[in-house]
Amino acid sequence: MAKGQTPYFSKSLEKGLRILSLFNQDRISCTQSDISKLTGINMTSTYRFVNTFVELGYLQKHPETKRLKLGSKAISLGHGLLRGFDFLQMIKPIVDETCNQHQITMDVALRDTDALMIIYRRELRNALPYQLPTVIKDLNSTALGKAVLAFLPEQEQMAVINSLSFENKTGRTIIDRDQLFCELALIKKRGYSINNEEFVPGLLALGAPLINAGTNKVAGAICFDFLRTQTSLSEIKKEYAELIIQLAQKISKYLPIS
Numbered sequence: 734m735a736k737g738q739t740p741y742f743s744k745s746l747e748k749g750l751r752i753l754s755l756f757n758q759d760r761i762s763c764t765q766s767d768i769s770k771l772t773g774i775n776m777t778s779t780y781r782f783v784n785t786f787v788e789l790g791y792l793q794k795h796p797e798t799k800r801l802k803l804g805s806k807a808i809s810l811g812h813g814l815l816r817g818f819d820f821l822q823m824i825k826p827i828v829d830e831t832c833n834q835h836q837i838t839m840d841v842a843l844r845d846t847d848a849l850m851i852i853y854r855r856e857l858r859n860a861l862p863y864q865l866p867t868v869i870k871d872l873n874s875t876a877l878g879k880a881v882l883a884f885l886p887e888q889e890q891m892a893v894i895n896s897l898s899f900e901n902k903t904g905r906t907i908i909d910r911d912q913l914f915c916e917l918a919l920i921k922k923r924g925y926s927i928n929n930e931e932f933v934p935g936l937l938a939l940g941a942p943l944i945n946a947g948t949n950k951v952a953g954a955i956c957f958d959f960l961r962t963q964t965s966l967s968e969i970k971k972e973y974a975e976l977i978i979q980l981a982q983k984i985s986k987y988l989p990i991s
Contacts (some may be wrong), residue, residue: 748774749782753791753807762795762802821852823987828855828955831980837973841984842869842877843943843953847896849877873897873913874906876928876940880954882913883920884942890917906931924978927966928956935961939973941981945988952988955981 751772755763763771769779783801786792790806824841832839832855842849849869872878872893882890899908907913920926928938940956957973 748772748778749786752779752782752786753803756803756807762800764800768801820987820989824984825853827980827984828853831976832857835973835976838958840877840956840958841943841953842955844881844951847872847893849875849881849953851877871898871900871902871932873899873908874902874928874932876926876938876956877954878940879917879920879926879928880940880942880956881951883917883926884944884951886950902932903930903934905929923974925974926954926956927970929966930961937961937964937966937969939969939977941977943981943985943988946985947988952985955984 752768752774755768755771765776765779765783768774768783769776772779774782783792783794786807787794787801787804790804792801792807793804794801820843828839828841831837836857838856839854840851841853842851845868847870849872851867851869869875869878872882882893885893894910894913899910900906901908907916924941926940928936928940930936937959938956940954942951943953943955944950945952955977957969957977959969
């Protein structure tokens with residue numbers, strides 16, 4: 734199928750990305766007329782795209798010459814993508830080795846404001862009948878989420894908790910704020926979190942935070958996933974608690990210092 738012929742292809746998004754892709758080390762800036770000619774997008778549409786990017790911070794316009802160049806948002810996005818890619822390439826062998834050695838399923842997630850994004854999942858074949866979504870917003874109901882919440886500064890922690898929906902997913906989910914605060918204090922003290930069928934029935938997990946050495950702030954988390962039919966929470970804590978803390982510390986060393 735030719736590019737752009739799938740029913741879910743966004744032509745508007747493709748045009749916008751085409752505009753941003755014009756800017757590189759050989760073409761640091763250009764005019765709106767240049768953009769229209771180089772992309773083949775008519776001037777009216779170009780004007781609309783350009784002004785949207787300027788308002789969002791992905792492009793900046795010189796007040797006098799009106800020439801355009803990449804804005805801080807675009808530069809930040811590019812750096813973030815590069816750092817994330819490099820981080821994944823460095824930690825992947827560590828995760829793979831751990832999962833093979835201990836025969837466990839593992840997730841690695843990075844924080845994105847009030848959510849977590851799983852950047853790598855190493856799953857044993859046929860080990861779990863379900864898996865976590867790529868983006869996790871219910872931080873109170875997962876081992877990954879609680880590991881992050883526990884290590885946030887108090888004011889930031891409160892702001893994130895206030896934004897949670899506290900949906901009761903399984904009957905075991907923590908939906909009381911006071912109970913959650915008590916749980917987070919315990920997690921911070923012992924260094925790891927527990928998910929006792931709070932997100933999906935039958936799913937147990939241990940989690941530990943990823944701490945950026947440059948900022949001393951929590952940047953994400955890792956977790957080990959298990960089935961209740963295969964083991965118990967007490968056995969998991971006994972066998973894997975120290976391992977996940979040490980592994981999180983090891984992986985944290987590869988986080989980009991920013």
